[in-house]
Amino acid sequence: MFRLKYIILVNSFVYISFTFSNEMSLHSILNCTTPNGSAGFCVYDEECPPLMQIKYSKSKTRNDSMFLASSFCGYVREKLKVCCETKNTSSCPSIYEPTVESVCHYRGHEISCNEPMLNGVLMYSNCKPNHIPVNALNRLKCVNMTWDQPLPKCKYNCMYEWRCNAHLVIGERRYPVNRQIIQSLSQRFIELSSLNNEDVILNDMEDINSLAVANLLTFIHTNRTYDWQPRLYTDMIKFSHLLNINGIDDLCIKLLENDVNVNNYLELLQIYKKSNNSMLIYHVKFYIVDNFHELMLEEQWLNLDVSDLYWILERDDLNVECEGQVFEGLNRWMQKDWSRRKEHFTKMLKFIFLDRLPPKVILETIMKLCAEASKDCVPMLTDKVHWNNDLDVSKPTRKCRKYNKSTILIIGTYNLESMTIKIYNPDEGILSDFTDIKMENVYFSTVVLNRKLMIFGGKLNMLYDTNRVWSLDLGTKRLRELSEMKKKRSFSSAVVIDDLIYICGGFNPNDGYLNSVERYNPVDGTWSFMAPMLTTRYNHASTTYDGKMYVIGGLKGEEYLNSVEIYDPKLNQWTHGTPMQTHRISFSVAVVGDGLFAVGGYDGISYLSSVERLDLVNQKWMKVKAMPEDDVGVAVPYDNRIFMINRFVVHEYIPKKNVWKNSTGHINKNFRYFRVLPVLQRSLNTD
Template sequence: MYSDIELIINNKRYAVHKSILHMASALFRRLLNDNIRVLEMDSKDIREISVSKAIEFLYKGTIEELQIEQIANIVKLAELWQLDKLKDYCYLFGERIFRDNSQVSQRLEDIDNYFINNFLDITTDIRFLNLSVENVKQLLSSDGLKVSSEEQVFKGLSQWVKHDWINRKKDLYSLMKCLRLPLCSVSFLLKEVRALCCESVEECQLLLDAILWHQFPQNRSSLKLMNSDIRNLDRRVLIVGGRSSDTPGLIEMYNPTTNSWTNFFKIDINITMFSAEKFQNNLIIFGGWDTKENRLNDKVYSFNLHTKQLTDLAAMNKKRFNATSVIINERIFVIGGDDMKSRVDTIEEYNIIENSWKIVASMIESRYRHASVVYKGKIYVFGGISDDYLSSVEEYDPNSNQWTKLSPMKWKRRNFTAVVVNDSIYCIGGHNYMGIVGQVEKFDPRSNSWTEVSNMPVKDYGFQAIYHNEKIICFGGMRNSKIQVYDPAKNTWQIIGEFPNQRVFYVALILERSF
């Protein structure tokens, strides 16, 4: 039968008909016109058998001799070519024929789990933008969706709808019902949600109900469509160590959803003022002060959060305490500190896979009791102490192994905390020669500029903070045991509870699941 176009896929030619491709997806309708006779498609990692099966489906509406091991790759092709019916066919085939086969179920589950576990990274990816409406509903309804706020989920939905607004706006109401709109702030609802979702009475009603949820909590039982369950309920915060007679080695677990505490474990170590990072199921602890031996420590420990086993790793090149650490992929950087003789400007890089250390470029200025964070693959170091209290800021690029001096903070400070929130870094609390610092400063790495925001209600130092559900949570400090929460959207603070064991110079780390 005469064909009027050739598809070139991975250097192989397939004779097909424009009319078939036009009916198959909006992608082909955009790409094809009367003058095109050859169309080369970007199909990286797509197997030849997947292309053949896809073309067979386009002509027959079914696939003969489909094998379960072919499904994942065909689904990937269907996402690239926007073949929603083909993708649905593959899922139904697997579920119908192999429902009781656990191995097959796992393969099908892996396809869905990729999107659930990487939601923030894939919302601008063509594979996400080409998902069918049913797949998007399944994704947005998932309790396990890996996000830190419901506002991120709405932004992902917005990306998907706008990708083909004409054809997708009719599905907006049904997709909005999959969201947990009460978890969005009122300002976000009025600005972002309202801008996208007020073309129908039903959409407006959902938006209004979400606002009423905030304004009239006593009437929430009547708002039946409002799902307020927080996703990722297993997210926890680990509080590790600290300088206190009651807390050496003690790990406490905080549930930010319920605002409750439990004792997790007590590690058999006698060190304090160390730094630590979490990698997979392991807590890795660096340096610090050995309270039993009364000396500096260069040891490195790995504590398995599942087995509760403590293992020695390769020691650092230099003994240090009051340092900071950050993690970038499979590398951990231990930064600055004090070696009892001088303030340290050296940086050590730990390769987790190789269990090895190397010295990288030193900071411009030596410091300890400072704060460090990672933003877009670069390390930012703030304040601390050298010969004097510091307000200076430095940026380290691991790719070039170079440090750059940036605009300083307004306030000199040490023993404070720094937290990344979207495209800003907040520096909170601390201490200097004038006393305790209650001021909070927000740094924009893109413009290298600072802005002051609302002061802490209870100013302190020696504490740590984490970012969860669009809010910064600060735990205790040298002189108080309050849990203080800052809302960047509203620029307001709130005290929500007490730190059960007051401690300072501890480490706070977020777990993606509980153990």
């Protein structure tokens, strides 16, 4: 393996130099035998105090010099290394913690963590399955014979050791659980378990990731989502379905919205497709839609699956500034492997709005690619583009797709047995069905937040006031129930400020008319009481402007109100606003520009056609053009206009011109108790 080359004497330290035919193995770098036959580490000379003491000794003998020379074991970047007896090596203490799994690295090599660690060793730790961390699991480094961070510690996943009174057995792994907690969540666990048997064997779950099982059991027992990784969500959802535990898939989706990012979206999409989890696939795909321009510039974009690219290009709601960015994303993906991908170019080009591209791009880039792609491409391009002799190749167009285009969501009922949701397109006057919900509820309040329609309280079966809360995912059309409000409420109002939802006022038989305000945090699903309104009220209206909430009108007992209250969430404080000129209930408010419009309603005597506008700068009300007829429908702002929608007709108000006109289309005379909300088209899954 090597031959003796020469012997040199430097600073009274004799080194024997060798010429090696191969690089040193890990064994030769870290482990060696000292001249006296003891086990040692091959380290830099300054890391071995006994040899350094001999090296600089003034009374060094010939035997000492030969011992030093025989201790030589290599060099790195001209730094000499010696074989130092293990017990004498400057090192950090070894780590053996039965609840922790650790991996150690030393200068690029993986080594055992169960022996003394040399300076420079890096240690990475994680809790073993069924355990949660006691302290932070930071990367540790051995510096000057000590670890630079506290040593990692973990504990069993039950909140208290005595609560673990059974085991789930999956393959060769045993997971400690509390029988009563699991039985309260899982009917299948009840069927499998026996009071006289501590082990519950699950034979159909061997392929589920053990960390996913441990994380889910930790959450069930401690309500902690520690180390929930998006790549594990499919296994966690599968495990929860096999045990018939509800709610885990919704929790994973909620966490995924924060976890998916530019670095992992493609990996997650592939994982979720393999597991055929349509819910998770949908949320990752819409992450791509929302971040198209950023993602298509990254390297990962080039590896996107062809079927996913077809789906993305077909969307009319990509978040792009102009159509040129869509073609740029297609072209970058094509050029990654043009010879194989060009067969898709003609079909994918049909999803590009060519009339929105600069003519120069069509003539100089697309035409050339078409000629190379297929014989059908150029004729298709010629038919799709309206050529003319005056084509200006230097004039770009910047029309975008409809990413920020809104539509109107209408929620109501025909028969009180279910809730029907429709989509109304004001520009085209078209009303279309969206979905139905099995829910017998009226007089509820609603908001749309993060592609979810949230429904708060109401009156079930027209009889019982409720504090229940529901969330309808507008993409998957899945309905789930959220944590309940602290108070039962019908005829309340709801608004969104900074992604937090505020529910104001309302009525229930036990408390009567309410002035209480509750705030819902969608991130952790918690409700909190905020400062109460200055007046009890129900059947009122509310909206937001400049980060503040305006609550207007309504009923206080038998009194019809025209008062206005303004809530500042930063101060958690209410102040009186300028009252309306008319007392109103069952009316709507809409903000357009710096004006707040109160539309229609009922004043205790008659239904109203009047409309008044609050100047939000000067805080003064003034009458504006009245509606063509008395109305208690629902007004909604849309594209700097206001649409007043009732069962029979849609009225359109143009604030700049102060005019009303009848819009095309109507809802349905049998459609009752409805709410109307503006919503982005991209939020809706209309496939």
